[in-house]
Amino acid sequence: MTYNFKKIEEKWADKWYKDNIYRSEDFSQKPKKYILAEFPYPSGAALHVGHMMRYTVPDMYSRYLRMNGYNVLFPMGWDAFGLPAENYAIKTGIHPAETTKTAIADMKNSLIKMGYSFDWQRELSTIDPDYYKWTQWLFLKFYDQGLAERKEMPIWWCENLKTVLSDEEVLTDKDGNKISERGEHPVERKNLEQWVLKMPEYAEKLLEGLNEVDFPESIKQAQINWIGKSEGAEIDFKVADTQDKLTVFTTRLDTIYGATFLVISPEHPLLEKITTSEHLIEVNEYKNKAKQKSDMERTELMKEKTGVFTGSFAVNPYNGMKLPIWTGEFVVMSYGTGAIMGVPAHDARDYEFAQKYELKIEQAIESSEKEAVIIPYLEEGIVVNSEDFSGLRSDEARSKMLEKAQSEDFGRGKVNYRLRDWIFSRQRYWGEPIPLIYVEPDGHIEKETNLPLILPEVPDYKPTSDSVSPLAKNQEWVNTTSQNGRPAKRETNTMPNWAGSCWYFMRYVDPKNDEEFADPEKMRYWLPVDKYFGGAEHTTMHLLYSRFWYRFFYDLGLVPTKEPYSWRLNGGLLLGPGSKKMSKSIGNVIDPMLVADNYGADALRMFISFLGPYEDTYPWNENGIKSTWRLLKTIEDLKVRVSDDVDDKNVEKSYHRMVMNIGDMLENIKMNTAISEIMIFVNVLKKSGKINTEIWKGFIKVLAPFAPFMAEELWQEINEYEKWNPTNSVHLQSWPYYDEKIVIDETILIPIQINGKVRGEVQVSENDTEELVKEKVQQISRVEELLKGRNITKFLYIPRKIISIVAE
RNA sequence: GGGCGAGUGGCGGAAUGGUAUACGCGCGACACUUAAAAUGUCGUGUCCUACGGAUAUGAGGGUUCGACUCCCUCCUCGCCCACCA
Numbered sequence: 001m002t003y004n005f006k007k008i009e010e011k012w013a014d015k016w017y018k019d020n021i022y023r024s025e026d027f028s029q030k031p032k033k034y035i036l037a038e039f040p041y042p043s044g045a046a047l048h049v050g051h052m053m054r055y056t057v058p059d060m061y062s063r064y065l066r067m068n069g070y071n072v073l074f075p076m077g078w079d080a081f082g083l084p085a086e087n088y089a090i091k092t093g094i095h096p097a098e099t100t101k102t103a104i105a106d107m108k109n110s111l112i113k114m115g116y117s118f119d120w121q122r123e124l125s126t127i128d129p130d131y132y133k134w135t136q137w138l139f140l141k142f143y144d145q146g147l148a149e150r151k152e153m154p155i156w157w158c159e160n161l162k163t164v165l166s167d168e169e170v171l172t173d174k175d176g177n178k179i180s181e182r183g184e185h186p187v188e189r190k191n192l193e194q195w196v197l198k199m200p201e202y203a204e205k206l207l208e209g210l211n212e213v214d215f216p217e218s219i220k221q222a223q224i225n226w227i228g229k230s231e232g233a234e235i236d237f238k239v240a241d242t243q244d245k246l247t248v249f250t251t252r253l254d255t256i257y258g259a260t261f262l263v264i265s266p267e268h269p270l271l272e273k274i275t276t277s278e279h280l281i282e283v284n285e286y287k288n289k290a291k292q293k294s295d296m297e298r299t300e301l302m303k304e305k306t307g308v309f310t311g312s313f314a315v316n317p318y319n320g321m322k323l324p325i326w327t328g329e330f331v332v333m334s335y336g337t338g339a340i341m342g343v344p345a346h347d348a349r350d351y352e353f354a355q356k357y358e359l360k361i362e363q364a365i366e367s368s369e370k371e372a373v374i375i376p377y378l379e380e381g382i383v384v385n386s387e388d389f390s391g392l393r394s395d396e397a398r399s400k401m402l403e404k405a406q407s408e409d410f411g412r413g414k415v416n417y418r419l420r421d422w423i424f425s426r427q428r429y430w431g432e433p434i435p436l437i438y439v440e441p442d443g444h445i446e447k448e449t450n451l452p453l454i455l456p457e458v459p460d461y462k463p464t465s466d467s468v469s470p471l472a473k474n475q476e477w478v479n480t481t482s483q484n485g486r487p488a489k490r491e492t493n494t495m496p497n498w499a500g501s502c503w504y505f506m507r508y509v510d511p512k513n514d515e516e517f518a519d520p521e522k523m524r525y526w527l528p529v530d531k532y533f534g535g536a537e538h539t540t541m542h543l544l545y546s547r548f549w550y551r552f553f554y555d556l557g558l559v560p561t562k563e564p565y566s567w568r569l570n571g572g573l574l575l576g577p578g579s580k581k582m583s584k585s586i587g588n589v590i591d592p593m594l595v596a597d598n599y600g601a602d603a604l605r606m607f608i609s610f611l612g613p614y615e616d617t618y619p620w621n622e623n624g625i626k627s628t629w630r631l632l633k634t635i636e637d638l639k640v641r642v643s644d645d646v647d648d649k650n651v652e653k654s655y656h657r658m659v660m661n662i663g664d665m666l667e668n669i670k671m672n673t674a675i676s677e678i679m680i681f682v683n684v685l686k687k688s689g690k691i692n693t694e695i696w697k698g699f700i701k702v703l704a705p706f707a708p709f710m711a712e713e714l715w716q717e718i719n720e721y722e723k724w725n726p727t728n729s730v731h732l733q734s735w736p737y738y739d740e741k742i743v744i745d746e747t748i749l750i751p752i753q754i755n756g757k758v759r760g761e762v763q764v765s766e767n768d769t770e771e772l773v774k775e776k777v778q779q780i781s782r783v784e785e786l787l788k789g790r791n792i793t794k795f796l797y798i799p800r801k802i803i804s805i806v807a808e
Numbered sequence: 809g810g811g812c813g814a815g816u817g818g819c820g821g822a823a824u825g826g827u828a829u830a831c832g833c834g835c836g837a838c839a840c841u842u843a844a845a846a847u848g849u850c851g852u853g854u855c856c857u858a859c860g861g862a863u864a865u866g867a868g869g870g871u872u873c874g875a876c877u878c879c880c881u882c883c884u885c886g887c888c889c890a891c892c893a
Binding site for chain 1: 809810811812813814819820821822823825826827830831832833834847873874886887888889890891892893
């Protein structure tokens with residue numbers, strides 16, 4: 001018999017879609033579960049087989065929950081603004097509105113073909129004006145609260161993409177080069193005025209929020225590191241013989257008596273002022289050289305530290321010591337105050353610098369163990385050579401020293417974050433227009449009140465080199481009037497491609513609402529997201545950005561909870577043949593639709609989830625899919641053996657065990673072992689004769705989340721339904737029961753260990769006493785033989801597990 | 809340099825204190841076939857004197873009747889961050 005998956009898969013995909021059998025119901029009496037998988041961005045590239053793994057596992061889980069009586073929200077949509085789509089449009093010369101439309105239709109088709117149980121009534125697209133109306137509206141909330149601002153600052157510019165990028169969108173490649181996350185193009189620093197969202201103001205709340213969510217430790221740590229909280233103090237050093245002061249940030253205030261020099265960044269605003277005339281040439285030369293170097297060169301690993309003396313001195317406010325002020329490019333303006341105190345005795349980098357330029361090294365900390373220390377000594381310990389502070393532990397010294405700084409007004413406690421303002425404007429066409437206008441003549445900013453502010457259809461949407469948005473060319477659109485009828489110009493930058501995805505999970509709750517971004521009651525019912533599946537690459541981007549938005553909305557009373565996602569799992573990658581990342585240039589991209597054509601969507605679904613845990617990375621292997629294809633064919637062949645009057649205790653027991661185990665594994669998102677349980681049960685069926693109808697029906701229901709098409713076909717057949725009726729779909733049936741009593745044997749074979757080695761087995765019953773078991777064990781001839789002439793010092797019987805004998 | 813994670817057959821992996829290697833791939837033998845494919849059956853960590861035994865989860869040590877699992881030291885790999893003061 002051949003397994004004609006094509007016919008059945010097309011038939012059922014069509015029927016399920018038309019009747020939208022997976023719809024979720026607002027305010028249902030059933031308990032809710034919100035299962036979310038990151039939505040794709042429809043550019044020119046079709047979904048590849050890696051996407052399918054990321055959707056298949058959540059789909060199986062959603063199906064399982066639905067069969068267990070939950071009201072499941074499992075939605076899908078399109079993250080359609082942004083660079084990939086726009087670049088594809090530029091490449092093909094077709095307008096992005098057109099290319100995304102085609103791509104969406106294409107992707108949707110693929111997802112339906114794969115049998116994913118999305119509630120398509122809630123489909124949304126970030127480029128739909130009814131959607132981005134609210135993206136703009138929510139942005140204006142940030143503006144109202146002073147969290148969206150125009151700022152001039154050094155930021156990342158990508159010449160290839162012709163736009164600025166946020167810190168999160170810039171990655172470091174293997175050679176230490178800074179590259180764009182999209183397209184991996186080189187990026188450079190530029191001083192530009194841009195819209196930013198002041199995310200650092202939420203640093204503390206974003207950290208706290210991690211305590212109440214169930215994320216893997218690796219994700220929490222990655223976000224914690226990215227936020228980069230560091231507690232310390234800012235100390236003002238007077239520049240000797242002037243009114244100027246230099247402020248340094250330090251986390252080791254306890255070492256300040258060991259400071260022997262100061263280093264400021266070459267970009268420091270005071271550098272020019274404090275440089276003395278005899279050092280001016282040297283400093284300027286150094287400064288210019290630093291300027292020309294790319295960021296990569298400046299931050300190259302293990303690079304030797306360089307610097308030049310400015311000729312000025314700073315006064316240590318604690319002991320009045322005069323410290324030479326240097327400038328050095330290893331001090332960056334973008335962190336702390338752009339100035340550091342050099343404590344060579346207790347900092348490895350300062351030590352290296354002091355060695356090189358023969359600066360003084362003075363010890364201020366000694367080991368609390370009273371042992372000799374090797375300089376540089378980086379640990380905390382006991383403060384020495386520090387006047388009144390000597391003898392204190394490092395932590396005590398820090399608080400006492402800080403008290404002094406505060407009371408004498410030369411310093412203050414300070415918490416620094418690595419997290420930067422989120423650069424929120426892009427010089428690109430394909431994004432949400434920022435709904436703000438500059439009113440003439442003074443250019444003051446007003447909000448656009450008439451939302452959505454539609455992205456105009458322009459013929460020339462190509463990016464320009466002069467860091468101006470292509471929208472600026474469209475004078476008709478740019479020129480507008482203020483609320484008072486005064487002439488005004490629109491902001492022409494657009495939002496970054498992350499904007500739409502910051503709140504899409506809120507919109508799924510109420511996707512058609514045109515009064516509000518979502519009904520608060522519906523949000524209270526559905527939110528937070530119970531399980532969020534996505535990609536590791538979004539840990540410090542989308543996942544952090546959307547937590548930030550949501551937390552801000554919580555503070556405004558717009559959303560019901562502090563955190564948007566209660567649980568998160570990052571999916572791994574599916575590598576192409578040859579264990580390389582699938583890419584068009586290598587030519588190892590596996591097209592899932594082609595695979596589905598050859599083996600069926602069911603076989604593909606089962607294979608990619610059988611590979612191993614969701615979060616791991618695997619190479620594609622063509623032979624693997626043949627195995628799940630074979631499995632499905634075997635299952636289909638078994639149906640002729642189904643009969644009403646069969647009673648096979650062995651099969652029954654395997655069946656109950658399978659139902660129990662698979663339920664357990666699905667709850668723990670372990671699809672790979674769940675599928676192996678199916679294989680084990682099918683192997684049992686293969687070896688037995690006729691199959692009891694009720695067991696067969698139960699098995700089909702268990703199969704349903706994994707191979708939804710075949711399960712539906714078999715279900716309709718065994719129940720002899722002549723006409724399709726959605727309520728009869730196997731996917732709307734309830735998960736089968738299992739009887740634990742049948743699973744657990746009354747008598748079981750348990751191993752016997754002698755001195756830690758397994759030497760035999762014994763049949764014991766549930767109610768056997770330890771005495772009886774001991775007797776039984778000693779009657780086994782092999783055991784008897786091994787124990788002959790030896791003294792049993794210990795006899796251990798762990799019911800259901802093992803017997804352990806220790807003999808001398 | 810810091811953080812997180814991982815190291816188990818030829819390969820993907822299973823087992824979170826109780827018979828290590830489930831399940832699958834691959835490989836081998838046999839059956840069916842003119843033959844091949846497909847399918848089926850059996851076998852498949854390594855070593856040995858082989859119906860038995862020894863040995864094995866990156867290396868070494870510890871805790872335990874018993875350790876892939878817990879603890880300590882080290883090695884290797886992956887991911888994230890990084891002249892961050």
